[in-house]
């Protein structure tokens with residue numbers, strides 16, 4: 001085995017680097033531009049096992065600072081397929097966390113990486129070593145990867161340029177999965193990659209519900225289980241459908257029960273209120289129940305303000321995470337807003353009454369035109385009683401009862417089938 005200044009192994013996976021133990025951090029809420037991206041290349045475009053650093057290296061940075069970072073990985077291998085890129089990229093989460101003193105959270109352009117003071121003192125002071133460890137882990141674990149090159153960008157202008165490029169790639173990946181329906185496939189996929197932090201969590205990835213982290217869609221799940229049959233992403237045979245609207249399947253219940261070590265017995269894939277999907281810690285957003293309106297709010301990770309629940313995202317995330325089923329607070333990806341099955345058992349998008357302005361504008365296409373102006377943002381109010389009054393005045397379809405009637409009909413149809 002190669003010699004490194006820090007130890008490597010799954011035993012470090014659950015290790016968190018707290019603020020007081022942190023030497024430096026990359027990305028996270030204080031940093032606007034950060035991301036990670038894996039791309040397949042022709043072998044001739046790769047300098048195998050080379051690690052490049054563009055911008056200041058770890059040892060050049062001021063202690064306790066927060067910095068931009070873009071991790072660019074190029075891979076090549078005869079058995080690799082383009083579909084495998086997002087999956088190889090997602091493995092950065094566990095491979096980084098296997099390194100003593102490295103703490104990796106989230107994914108894509110939401111990453112948050114901390115390095116500990118202890119690791120720095122031991123001599124882990126350069127991205128060159130960080131990259132060499134990652135290449136070692138990847139090649140060891142995924143034999144299909146024959147060549148790999150990594151570049152760490154810390155130069156702020158370069159990071160911005162690279163992140164903007166990466167966002168186009170993420171969008172292309174998500175758009176590809178939008179046409180497929182749950183009824184068209186025999187298998188879903190499960191992922192337990194986040195069990196290091198949420199021991200009973202198991203994501204169920206269907207064509208109409210991308211994983212909570214937003215990083216793995218149905219195609220990615222298929223590619224991952226093919227690439228690494230013994231790995232953390234695996235096929236889930238749907239089995240008998242027990243409820244189409246709520247998204248309950250015999251096969252899903254069975255696999256989730258086994259993989260959650262008996263922690264979860266039933267999952268209604270498209271409900272936030274009854275047997276909701278479990279939440280790990282990597283979810284991009286939360287769908288939460290607001291009692292004063294009997295309706296839902298959506299809040300995403302980057303929103304720092306208050307919600308109508310009187311809590312900020314970070315507090316709510318603490319309540320929802322850990323791999324439990326929390327009725328009325330359900331982790332989700334933002335892409336799920338585009339799904340025609342988005343929380344359909346509860347009333348779907350027509351039951352959403354509040355979301356941060358940024359998300360409302362960014363996901364405008366996912367919201368029916370006649371509903372758009374009836375959804376409040378933090379600019380309207382974060383007070384639940386004021387929100388209820390405002391919705392009444394706007395004639396929000398959930399508040400007027402129109403959407404509730406539609407839901408009753410939909411549920412009747414489900415029972416009839």
Ligand code: SF4
Nearest residue numbers: 191193194203211213
């Ligand atoms: S959020 Fe779900 S799909 Fe994403 S890495 Fe974690 S367990 Fe896997």
